[in-house]
Amino acid sequence: MHVPDGFINAPTSAVTGVVAAGAIAVSLRGARRELDDRTAPLAGLVAAFIFAVQMLNFPVAAGTSGHLLGGALAAILVGPCTGVLCVSVVLLMQGILFADGGLTALGVNITDMAIVTTVVAYAVFRGLVKVLPRGRRSITVASFVAAVLSVPAAAVAFTFIYWIGGTTDVSIGKVATAMIGVHVLIGIGEAVITALTVGAVVAVRPDLVHGARDLRQKLRLRVHGELVDAPAADEAPTGARTPVAARTSRRTLWVTGLVTSLVLAGFVSFYASANPDGLEKVAADKGIDKKAEEHASADSPLADYGVKDVTNARLSGGLAGVIGVGTTVVAGSAVFWAVRRRRTGDDVSPTAVENV
């Protein structure tokens, strides 16, 4: 999906550049909070990992292979802010060094591949981890769903940017069907690999998986035949002491939110598929639609996943639903995080006073 120069017009590129710069500024601050002065070496090494993993080819079927994009993987393993930074740095270096993706299109590339992928993946992942029962299996499931949604979300973001400032005269419906159709398939491959990778890391070093840090067990010692909690180390994690009641209510909130968004999305998708775009229909009747589906997004590095004509009205309708859920979950969790931050902020101060 590396966009070259001249594909998106200059004003839109400038605007996405500003968006990307803003998001990177926010992530720089956030990453410093996540990693403090370890940011540079750790994020650098993770970026090198992403860069290397993009070279790891996964055979799909006879002769074809695809590779990982890594946005969802980075978000789940090291957190959203560091994830955005790592993928952005990878894109920047690819643009400057390898001429992969245009320099003026850097904003577009960072916005849809680094920011949208990472943020959507992490929001979905956190939402699912909150809803699902605690355990290693739900981490794997959640990372599968997060990755499967993140790639089409990036395709949607790209389509949106194209709709605003595309320089070519291909109808938006065609671009959307082709991009999203191809990227759903890519997303499935990405999701399987991401889930398996996260599962492998969780099995060995669960403490390294940023998204699963709630699963960390308290250290308990066997003293005179009975288990006692080990004395807290230098600093107790602030989030670990949430009362049980609060957690259940939060889980209900998440479940309700997710169910509501699913129902809403299904509703929307029903109407969306009931009334297909006129242009699309014309294109389908003329038989040129098939070509568009197969090749119109040959720009993707993953286009060799061997995509056949998979997009029909119902699938695109269902897709609208899936994307809808993704967007809703993102919006919902943004609100939720804002609320929770305020609440924990209130909670922290009295305990700090107590400790003193």
Place this chain on the structure above:
Amino acid sequence: MGAGHAHRLYRHGHSPVHGLPPHTKLAAVFAFVVVVVSTPREAMWAFGLYAVLLALVARHARVPAGFLLKRLLIEVPFVAFAVLMPFVAEGEQVDVLGLSLSVNGLWGAWNVLAKGTLGVAASVLLASTTELRELLLGLQRLRLPPLLVQIASFMIRYGDVIADEMRRMRIARESRGFEARGVRHWGVLAKSAGALFIRSYERGERVHLAMISRGYAGSMPVIDEVTASRAQWSYALTLPFVALLVCVLGWSL
């Protein structure tokens, strides 16, 4: 590690272009690409002039044409996309050799092809005349956040190390008779990726400890500050200025 640091795209040389301070080159390439992108697509001759400008720069930098053309191959997926454009775009149709093509699609294909190729060629020229470390210094000089530059420099420094580690894992897999043939083998590859992540992360922790023990406190000291004289700036910015002239002509004609 010293020898492996020059990236494969760099072409060692002592031309005037190699000698320019990196941030002037970065600024020049960026300005050039912006000018190219904002040129109207109907001004076909303007793109020809841009190509001539880049060829002149390549001559000054003593980058052989074959080298440049080979690097341009990265663009091939987009060429395929551009070739397809006349068939899928809407609008009025023309008949060329018995094929019905869209006029707008032809223009769009030309647009993407010309601007994309010029952008790739400019980046390739930059990468082949600038050393990696210089490039990072230039980015820092152009006020990219220092933390981002540090992350990028760590990524570049350790990219080869991590890639080598991955290669060793692949050799280990293959020497045990593993051959990835299809979806069934994804699990093994994903476990390798997981192991690679753990190794990279732990290496990052070790690097951080090593840095702390050498007095790192959150920022890297700048030991080789690069500065550019007015003459060097004007020399580097000749390219975008000439391109701007062409662009203005392209809009007015």
